[in-house]
Amino acid sequence: MFRVITIEREYGCGGGAIAEQLAHRLNWSVWDKRLTAEIARLANVEPSAVRRCDERMDSRLYRLAKTFWRGSHERSSQAAGQVFDTDVMMSMMEQITAKIAAEGNAVVVGRGAPFFLRNHPDTFHIFLYAPRAEKIRRLVADGSTEEEAKEMVDNVDRERIAYVKHYFNADWPTRSLYHVMINTAVGNNAVIETILHTMHLVAGRPKATDYEPPKVPAH
Secondary structure (H helix, E strand, O other): OOOOEEEEEEOOOOOHHHHHHHHHHHHHHEOOHHHHHHHHHHHOOOOOHHHHOOOOOHHHHHHHHHHHHHOOOOHHHHHHHOOOOOHHHHHHHHHHHHHHHHHHHOOOOOOOHHHHHOOOOOOOEEEEEHHHHHHHHHHOOOOOHHHHHHHHHHHHHHHHHHHHHHHHHOHHHHHHHHHHHEEHHHHHHHHHHHHHHHHHHHHOOOOOOOOOOOOOOOO
């Protein structure tokens, strides 16, 4: 029996809305914006600081500077540890996703959740995608201009690719992680019905993966 669902998604394919609707159907909690709020609370930072680190790498300049800080005798390790960045967020995500999995009845959106929960047999993993035109259509319908939508569709997933490569040493998407990959151009209702039907079909069956991620970098 599945108690947790992870949803990884291409930007603009409607993954957030589908997660909300799916959680509503199941009467489960959804961890998307709630993850941002929880990390901000635990780290004692503004949600905007968490959003800046959300599924993207820190800048190359920042990472170079951080390497220098770690080796510098002029900065204490305590001061360096007070800086909130993507490394800190990833360490917190590992802890939070473990807690979510223990509690169950949750839909978790992105942020490395399929990787963190890859060995939990009661977790069902989904990847959602869509043609570029469909993603642009959805974003425009949500209020973006066409130019904004095109720019975000072309750039956000590049950041996610780099993020997954750096923190999990994996390609994005890592197909062996997922029970099902669905094109959301078929419509949200069809996606949700497919998810629920597939969960019922594969419940209790083992899912093998040869992926083993490296440890989250130490701070």
